Amino acid sequence: MTEQTEKNGMSRRRLLGTAGAAGAAGLVVGGAGGAFATQAARDRPAPLTGVGTRTVPFHGKHQAGIADPAQACGHLLALDLAPGADRKAAAALLRRWSATAADLAAGDVPKGDDTGVALDAGPSSLTVTFGFGRTFFDRTGLADKRPAALEPLPSFTADALDAKRGDGDLWVQIGADDPLVAFHALRLIQKQAGDTARTRWQMNGFNRTPGATGKPMTGRNLMGQIDGTNNPKPSDSDFDARIFVPEDSGDWMAGGSYAVVRRIRMLLDSWDHLSLERQEKVIGRRKSDGAPLSGGTETTPVDLNKIGEDGSLAIAGDAHIRVAAPESNRGAAMLRRAFSYHDGFLDDGSPDAGLLFVAWQADPRRGFVPVQRKLDRGDGLSRFLRHESSALFAVPGGCAQDEYVGQRLLEG
Amino acid sequence: MTEQTEKNGMSRRRLLGTAGAAGAAGLVVGGAGGAFATQAARDRPAPLTGVGTRTVPFHGKHQAGIADPAQACGHLLALDLAPGADRKAAAALLRRWSATAADLAAGDVPKGDDTGVALDAGPSSLTVTFGFGRTFFDRTGLADKRPAALEPLPSFTADALDAKRGDGDLWVQIGADDPLVAFHALRLIQKQAGDTARTRWQMNGFNRTPGATGKPMTGRNLMGQIDGTNNPKPSDSDFDARIFVPEDSGDWMAGGSYAVVRRIRMLLDSWDHLSLERQEKVIGRRKSDGAPLSGGTETTPVDLNKIGEDGSLAIAGDAHIRVAAPESNRGAAMLRRAFSYHDGFLDDGSPDAGLLFVAWQADPRRGFVPVQRKLDRGDGLSRFLRHESSALFAVPGGCAQDEYVGQRLLEG
Numbered sequence: 001m002t003e004q005t006e007k008n009g010m011s012r013r014r015l016l017g018t019a020g021a022a023g024a025a026g027l028v029v030g031g032a033g034g035a036f037a038t039q040a041a042r043d044r045p046a047p048l049t050g051v052g053t054r055t056v057p058f059h060g061k062h063q064a065g066i067a068d069p070a071q072a073c074g075h076l077l078a079l080d081l082a083p084g085a086d087r088k089a090a091a092a093l094l095r096r097w098s099a100t101a102a103d104l105a106a107g108d109v110p111k112g113d114d115t116g117v118a119l120d121a122g123p124s125s126l127t128v129t130f131g132f133g134r135t136f137f138d139r140t141g142l143a144d145k146r147p148a149a150l151e152p153l154p155s156f157t158a159d160a161l162d163a164k165r166g167d168g169d170l171w172v173q174i175g176a177d178d179p180l181v182a183f184h185a186l187r188l189i190q191k192q193a194g195d196t197a198r199t200r201w202q203m204n205g206f207n208r209t210p211g212a213t214g215k216p217m218t219g220r221n222l223m224g225q226i227d228g229t230n231n232p233k234p235s236d237s238d239f240d241a242r243i244f245v246p247e248d249s250g251d252w253m254a255g256g257s258y259a260v261v262r263r264i265r266m267l268l269d270s271w272d273h274l275s276l277e278r279q280e281k282v283i284g285r286r287k288s289d290g291a292p293l294s295g296g297t298e299t300t301p302v303d304l305n306k307i308g309e310d311g312s313l314a315i316a317g318d319a320h321i322r323v324a325a326p327e328s329n330r331g332a333a334m335l336r337r338a339f340s341y342h343d344g345f346l347d348d349g350s351p352d353a354g355l356l357f358v359a360w361q362a363d364p365r366r367g368f369v370p371v372q373r374k375l376d377r378g379d380g381l382s383r384f385l386r387h388e389s390s391a392l393f394a395v396p397g398g399c400a401q402d403e404y405v406g407q408r409l410l411e412g
Numbered sequence: 413m414t415e416q417t418e419k420n421g422m423s424r425r426r427l428l429g430t431a432g433a434a435g436a437a438g439l440v441v442g443g444a445g446g447a448f449a450t451q452a453a454r455d456r457p458a459p460l461t462g463v464g465t466r467t468v469p470f471h472g473k474h475q476a477g478i479a480d481p482a483q484a485c486g487h488l489l490a491l492d493l494a495p496g497a498d499r500k501a502a503a504a505l506l507r508r509w510s511a512t513a514a515d516l517a518a519g520d521v522p523k524g525d526d527t528g529v530a531l532d533a534g535p536s537s538l539t540v541t542f543g544f545g546r547t548f549f550d551r552t553g554l555a556d557k558r559p560a561a562l563e564p565l566p567s568f569t570a571d572a573l574d575a576k577r578g579d580g581d582l583w584v585q586i587g588a589d590d591p592l593v594a595f596h597a598l599r600l601i602q603k604q605a606g607d608t609a610r611t612r613w614q615m616n617g618f619n620r621t622p623g624a625t626g627k628p629m630t631g632r633n634l635m636g637q638i639d640g641t642n643n644p645k646p647s648d649s650d651f652d653a654r655i656f657v658p659e660d661s662g663d664w665m666a667g668g669s670y671a672v673v674r675r676i677r678m679l680l681d682s683w684d685h686l687s688l689e690r691q692e693k694v695i696g697r698r699k700s701d702g703a704p705l706s707g708g709t710e711t712t713p714v715d716l717n718k719i720g721e722d723g724s725l726a727i728a729g730d731a732h733i734r735v736a737a738p739e740s741n742r743g744a745a746m747l748r749r750a751f752s753y754h755d756g757f758l759d760d761g762s763p764d765a766g767l768l769f770v771a772w773q774a775d776p777r778r779g780f781v782p783v784q785r786k787l788d789r790g791d792g793l794s795r796f797l798r799h800e801s802s803a804l805f806a807v808p809g810g811c812a813q814d815e816y817v818g819q820r821l822l823e824g
Contacts, residue, residue, distance in 0.1 A: 050623020072591070072621060114688045116636025116699045121624040178624035179484070180632060183754055187763070191684070202756050209484060209621055211462020212533040212590035220592060224528025272603070276526045287528045342595055343755070344614050351599070 051177045051210045052122030058098075058105040060398040061255045062244060063405060065127030066337070066360050067234050070219070071175035073182040074205040074339035076261060076356060077189065078133070078168025078391065079197035087140040090170075091410040093196045094130065097172070097189060098404035101128035104185050118184035124177040128185055130405045131171040131259055131393030139169060145409060147251075149258055149363045150394050156376040158387055165263060165389035168200040173259070173358065175339075177210055201389070203263060205339025205356040218290060218298065222340050222353050223271055223384070225283055226290030229298055230321070232335050242367075243335050243360050247397070252408040255397025257360045260334070260368040263341070263389040266354035271384045282380045284319030292321065304328075318380035329374055334367035335360040354385070364392060463589045463622045464534030470510075470517040472810040473667045474656060475817060477539035478749070478772050479646050482631070483587035485594040486617040486751035488673060488768060489601065490545070490580025490803060491609035499552040502582075503822040505608045506542065509584070509601060510816035513540035516597050530596035536589040540597055542817045543583040543671055543805030551581060557821060559663075561670055561775045562806050568788040570799055577675060577801035580612040585671070585770065587751075589622055613801070615675060617751025617768040630702060630710065634752050634765050635683055635796070637695055638702030641710055642733070644747050654779075655747050655772050659809070664820040667809025669772045672746070672780040675753070675801040678766040683796045694792045696731030704733065716740075730792035741786055746779035747772040766797070776804060 056064045081090060103110040107123040137146035155161075172189055176182040190199060207219050221227040232239050245253045271279070276287060284302070285292050294303035294314040304322055306314040315322045326333045337360060342353040361367030375382060399405050468476045493502060515522040519535040549558035567573075584601050588594040602611060619631050633639040644651050657665045683691070688699060696714070697704050706715035706726040716734055718726040727734045738745045749772060754765040773779030787794060811817050 051621060052624040052626070073618075114636075114691075114699075115684055117632060117634060119632065119636065119700065120626070120629060121620065122626075124621065124624050178621040179618040180620055180634075180752070181624065183634065183752075183765070187680070190763075199757055199761060204754060204756070206485075206591040208533065208592055209463060209536065209590040211623070212464040212536050212593065214464070214532070214534075217532060220529060220531065222529060222592075222595065224526075224531065268599070272527055276528075279526075287526075288531065340592070340595075342616060344616070345611055349611060351602075353595070 052124050054125040054177070055107065055123050056105060056125050056127050058102040058128070058398075059401055061247060062257070063129045063395060063398045064105065065129035065173050065175055066243065066257055066335070066395070067239075068125070068127060069216075070207050070337045070339065071125050071127070071182075072177045072207050072209045073175065073179045074207070074356065075172075075174040075182055075186040076203045076205070076339075076358070077172040077174070077186060078200040078202070079170045079172070079193055080200045081136070081139050081169045081197050082195055085139075085196045087142065087410060089196045090136075090140050091404075091407075093170075093193065094406045094410065095404040096192045097128070097130060098399060100188055100192060101130075101185075102401075104128065104181075104188070110188060113188060115184065115187060117187065118178075118181045121178050121181050124181045126176040126181055126185060127174070128189065129173040129259075129395060131173075131395040132406065132409070133168045133171060133391065133393050135167065136169040140410075142409065145252060145412070147253055147394055149365060150392060151365075153260070153364070153369065153390060153392055154373070156372055156387065158376055158382050158385060159390070160386050160388060162389050165201045165203075167391050168393075170197055171259070171261070171391065171393040171395075203341060203356055204343075205341045207339055221338070221355055222266055222268065222342070223279075224287055225279075226285065226287075226298060227338070227355075228336055229285070229290050230302070230325070232333055241362065242333055243362055245362050245397070252412050253394060253396060254408075257362065257395050258364045258367070259393045259395050260357070260359045260361075260364055261389075261391040261393065262355075262357040262359075262387050264355045264357050265352065265386040265388050267350070267384045267386065268353060269350050281316050282318075282320060282384075284315040284321035293319075316380065318378055320375075320379050320381040323374050323379045324371055329371050332366055332370045333361075334364075334371065360395075464536050466537040466589065467519065467535050468517060468537050468539050470514040470540070470810075471813050473659060474669070475539075475541045475807060475810045476517065477541035477585050477587055478655065478669055478747070478807070479651075480537070480539060481628075482619050482749045482751065483537050483539070483594075484589045484619050484621045485587065485591045486619070486768065487584075487586040487594055487598040488615045488617070488751075488770070489584040489586070489598060490612040490614070491582045491584070491605055492612045493548070493551050493581045493609050494607055497551075497608045499554065499822060501608045502548075502552050503816075503819075505582075505605065506818045506822065507816040508604045509540070509542060510811060512600055512604060513542075513597070513817075514813075516540065516593075516600070522600060525600055527596065527599060529599065530590075530593045533590050533593050536593045538588040538593055538597060539586070540601065541585040541671075541807060543585075543807035544818065544821070545580045545583060545803065545805050547579065548581040552822075554821065557664060557824070559665055559806055561777060562804060563777075565672070565776070565781065565802060565804055566785070568784055568799065570788055570794050570797065571802065572798050572800060574801050577613045577615075579803045580805075582609055583671070583673070583803065583805040583807075615753060615768055616755075617753045619751055633750070633767055634678055634680065634754070635691075636699055637691075638697065638699075638710060639750070639767075640748055641697070641702050642714070642737070644745055653774065654745055655774055657774050657809070664824050665806060665808060666820075669774065669807050670776045670779070671805045671807050672769070672771045672773075672776055673801075673803040673805070674767075674769040674771075674799050676767045676769050677764065677798040677800050679762070679796045679798065680765060681762050693728050694730075694732060694796075696727040696733035705731075728792065730790055732787075732791050732793040735786050735791045736783055741783050744778055744782045745773075746776075746783065772807075 290298035292302040294306035308314040339356040702710035704714040706718035720726040751768040
């Protein structure tokens with residue numbers, strides 16, 4: 001198939017579009033595009049069968065990397081526009097980025113890329129997601145298009161925020177199941193920023209490697225807790241309404257979503273000092289399998305009113321899952337799609353590790369903000385966490401093949 | 413099988429020993445040991461089929477993590493003995509560490525561990541490897557047992573070493589194909605150091621995720637080069653002689669090896685500025701498939717005398733593979749078993765990324781030192797690299813089930 005492709009002189013890109021996913025998977029290895037096309041043609045690459053073959057389409061009504069499962073490797077990148085970079089320059093950048101992200105997601109080698117870092121590997125579920133911070137709009141003369149939902153997040157008592165690692169004009173979320181594929185994407189995105197934008201902050205995270213557990217299951221965080229059980233699911237009837245701006249809103253944000261990004265350090269030494277029983281009470285779930293302390297299995301609905309054998313609430317008054325529950329927050333919910341992080345250790349010897357919390361919702365004023373307000377006051381887990389950075393981004397809807405992300409804002 | 417195990421009250425550890433690898437794999441999920449035994453018995457875990465099932469035995473004549481393939485995730489950890497910690501305390505620490513490493517490698521939950529971070533996952537090819545630095549011997553009254561091969565490495569002109577991130581009394585190398593399994597092991601090892609030793613430096617690295625490429629193949633580094641083609645292979649007749657101290661040496665290092673550890677930052681912005689052709693000349697191999705410029709495929713022996721069509725050497729005089737070749741170094745060779753690293757970006761915006769170079773040999777004076785001396789003078793690649801830290805460790809042979817690593821040194 002690959003040899004035939006070369007002989008016919010057809011672009012891999014076009015073939016990917018016509019051959020469908022099954023055919024495309026076999027074409028991915030070797031990166032037969034860009035500077036490597038001739039060399040790759042010399043050897044027939046081995047067909048991919050594993051995690052490398054998996055693709056997440058870049059184009060669509062929503063951007064990739066929101067409703068798709070979180071990958072094993074993640075990079076979060078915020079950039080500020082360079083002095084003098086205007087709306088036109090920003091539009092050109094988003095156009096370059098979108099084209100590159102589409103190529104990479106399809107397993108193609110983007111035009112002009114000869115870094116070669118991701119050669120041999122398939123796309124490995126790569127997603128690249130773009131967003132705009134509050135400051136972007138003033139700097140590009142688009143203040144009148146800034147959504148009300150982008151108002152600054154309130155401050156919380158548990159915050160210990162580092163401004164240099166928060167906010168930003170532009171945001172890029174990269175995820176892939178292979179670290180070299182993810183690094184490659186990050187590198188290209190950063191290089192393409194060129195003179196238009198420069199990196200403000202950048203964070204690396206991870207989740208389970210596919211196949212490390214016996215079946216796909218809810219992930220664990222670095223506290224050892226199964227984390228994300230009560231997340232809205234794409235199969236829920238109200239999923240789209242909770243997570244995405246309505247497609248008929250007539251707004252440039254139609255089909256988009258808002259991402260709250262927080263670097264949440266876990267005080268693991270203090271946490272590990274608690275007994276298993278105490279840890280489970282703080283969370284409200286069993287550590288082993290994530291079942292709520294009100295009974296059942298991980299997916300059993302939580303019974304907040306259940307009284308335990310000792311006459312007290314099975315789910316304690318300050319248990320994390322009680323305080324965070326939609327029932328406790330007038331139905332407020334968000335899609336948490338986090339990565340763990342681990343950046344070595346701090347001066348006091350404790351691990352510099354925790355959660356790169358990324359939460360998605362149609363409106364943070366009806367998602368993250370009310371839930372975090374409640375957690376800030378009453379969550380027993382809070383004293384084991386430090387929110388070290390914070391950001392909020394407007395993430396536009398997805399784009400069609402002939403569009404780029406953000407086009408409706410930048411050319412609207 | 414799991415239920416039966418629980419009913420019979422047999423320890424998983426014992427079962428792992430009797431049931432063999434195939435049986436053991438099914439037992440691994442759920443971590444039915446330690447604080448989680450009762451809870452895990454309630455649900456039958458799904459059988460592992462993927463990367464999670466793979467095990468590398470901890471016990472053996474050599475330590476694990478040397479001749480085994482490098483895993484997707486790596487942690488390097490150096491510790492210094494605390495003031496007052498003596499030989500006896502060090503021996504107790506190595507005993508604790510060895511027991512924990514053996515449990516983790518078998519997919520068992522170590523005694524007293526209730527962090528739960530690696531629950532659900534299999535051992536995922538976990539290896540934990542222990543070594544001693546030069547300073548360890550004075551601090552434990554064992555100066556007369558310090559091997560001559562542990563003499564300080566010479567300095568090289570390309571060095572820009574940060575002493576705080578180099579050397580150390582004790583060294584631990586952790587590798588696993590799942591990041592939570594690797595983090596879990598690191599966390600336990602660090603906690604068990606207790607009052608005996610404290611972290612001096614710690615670095616995180618990565619390689620390809622299993623299955624990201626179509627077949628197992630030599631990995632790529634962050635320059636995009638296939639890296640490690642000419643490595644000694646366990647199937648080579650002289651592999652053991654090159655890599656391990658002879659088992660009949662009568663020395664406490666019998667069956668051991670020496671690890672040279674260097675954090676080598678890659679100047680990726682400068683590197684990417686070169687044309688593909690120039691990059692290939694600097695290395696001496698094709699980027700796409702790793703074939704030497706003297707012809708053939710990746711595994712074709714390099715012909716250093718081949719003259720190209722233009723009348724010049726096919727492999728340039730300063731090409732990396734020429735200068736590093738055993739033929740250029742009186743046969744000196746080492747086993748490079750590296751991880752890539754990526755710690756964000758530096759103040760000038762360039763990536764803080766490169767290679768956690770780990771090289772194994774029976775004697776660094778006949779391995780790393782002569783090769784690096786040669787590279788330091790004549791390697792065209794050197795100007796794209798900065799050696800930012802350096803360390804050398806004596807890594808003892810493996811231990812039997814009733815022993816711990818280093819016992820022959822510490823109780824000999």
